[in-house]
Amino acid sequence: MGVSLRDIALRAGVSVATVSNVVNGYRPVAAATKVRVQEAIDEMGYSPNLSARHLRRGRTGFIALAIPELNNPYFAELADVAIAEAARHGYTVLLDSTNGERERELEVVHGLRAQIVDGLIFSPAQLGPSDLSDRRDSVPLVLVGERIHDVAYDHISIDNIAASRVAVEHLASLGRRRIAFVGAQDSDRQPAGLRLQGYTEGVHAAGLTVDPRLVVRTPGFDRADGADGVAPLLRGSDPPDAVFAYNDLIAVGVMRKAYELGLRVPDDLAVVGFDDINEARFTTPSLTTIAPDKDVIGKLAVTALVSRLEGEDNVPREYEVPFRLVVRESTVGAALPEEEPGA
Amino acid sequence: MGVSLRDIALRAGVSVATVSNVVNGYRPVAAATKVRVQEAIDEMGYSPNLSARHLRRGRTGFIALAIPELNNPYFAELADVAIAEAARHGYTVLLDSTNGERERELEVVHGLRAQIVDGLIFSPAQLGPSDLSDRRDSVPLVLVGERIHDVAYDHISIDNIAASRVAVEHLASLGRRRIAFVGAQDSDRQPAGLRLQGYTEGVHAAGLTVDPRLVVRTPGFDRADGADGVAPLLRGSDPPDAVFAYNDLIAVGVMRKAYELGLRVPDDLAVVGFDDINEARFTTPSLTTIAPDKDVIGKLAVTALVSRLEGEDNVPREYEVPFRLVVRESTVGAALPEEEPGA
DNA sequence: AGGGCTATCAATAACGTTATAGATGCGCCT
């Protein structure tokens, strides 16, 4: 193996304890010996064996970040923020993709990585409160992107219902009357259920009624799901004049399908997404969407977990992160200031 | 802490060594005791302490994957493949974002994670052969997405020059005469330099000459860089009739800027990208692009590293992964079969 | 001058695992 504390100690003529103290600064070391040890370290190219350190310290400095999939830009962008923030706190992130599968999510929550991480940040796609209640507390858990009530964990969330309502009201305020929702799920699991509920509330608030034929369930949340899901609606008689999509990827698929069918966005079909992924600014037309503050979400998730790991406080907290409606061309057409403040 | 081997040993009335053998199957254990030990494990909920295991074994089962940034869908998609493939081999991936900064890349290559990973997969954006030659070999290294000659490491690459040439020849074959390249870099570092070279060769092969004003350098490789970079060209006199972009993100930015300026793609401006990110299939118009086989690249990178870690063979290998030109609407307009085989 | 305090360092016991060497019992062969 490589150079160990013991090698440095021999070289510098001190004990391993002293070398350790020089490395960690845990206890004071005389300036002269500190220099001598440091020289030995530099000459021999020592760096501490992390496995040994982790074993001895009882903590690893790893935290797991479990997300549905990296292929979804929203989660990739979120992971990017979280990884950077974790590094600022001296932690290293282990990514786990659940593929949005219930089975994999259960594994993650019940300690798939329990023996190697100090804590877990989890963005659920399928799991509800009941799945979390029987968790034997292996490592501290922070929930993200999701409002799960009555569960004794920290969670970072936005108000999915309110945000969805704002999106639909925006469409209604533009005179749209047949507003579809694309991206519902078979189960009313979170958060798809919440956005559907917000959609319903928004439709009612606009004095309209929900036409069940305008609520489209999709197998997944990708662009192809949006395109395939909306196609029958657009081809059918009595098509919608607006779509609120579960997320931006589905919205992109919807716009793509509209384009293929010769429909103009927003003239024939207005589209609103959810997430404000980078891509949304550059689609043609650019995409009106709900923008959760990803930067805040990612940082908050990490800091909440870190303070849970390092603090003494033990009471679970809820953090509600604000969102904005970012109005772009897919609802109001071109020639408008790029962004305007929302709710 | 949690339950240890010792706890299980006491409960089952055997030695820790026997429990270890039951867990690892390293040495045979009598069926009866094996059952007894397994019961104790199940009852007490034991799982091995990985830090201790890593320390004792001298390997961690971690591999680092260093990429420029997760925000770039190409790398997110590649990481997704690599993570899954690594898991299949019993390895866990640690992601490191270099932001394409030379300094960070040097850190990665010279052992930032050396004390915790068994091996390293590195996708360079700035580093060249000379930066790698003075590497004191801490952990095995596999290079990805890049053809660096005369360096004693495995590398997985596609022929960037040939691919770029194919892209340009495709544009030329459609009658385009003023073909721009967007996404050149100040330094002729890899791989931007290679694609620029392929562009040059392609232009010459078509019997045209390279107009330096049509070669646009950009500060980065994102959508905004493409939009900002191409804007002066499109607004100027004697604009290009085609763009070959360094990557798909830049191509998307170019198409966006064309849209803003009222230019039609492909009629006024044909666009070819590079990477074939998922997004490219759903832009309006959809994006013609060079498609490296990401699936093969990601899997090959992992298997190459794993066989280097576990095999005895020690001779560095080159793997050249094929690419295809995927022709879509951004060069030939609508109503064409979605994909056709390329080079 | 002696006792106590501070500053500095050393010795060493863990942390939980795996690998090596050795112990035990049993059957079988000569």
Next chain:
DNA sequence: AGGCGCATCTATAACGTTATTGATAGCCCT
């Protein structure tokens, strides 16, 4: 009967680190 091999298991020494305890020397104070 005695010894040998096999199957099974135990005892224990590492792996490299950190935290605890203890030792030593120098200094100040009464």
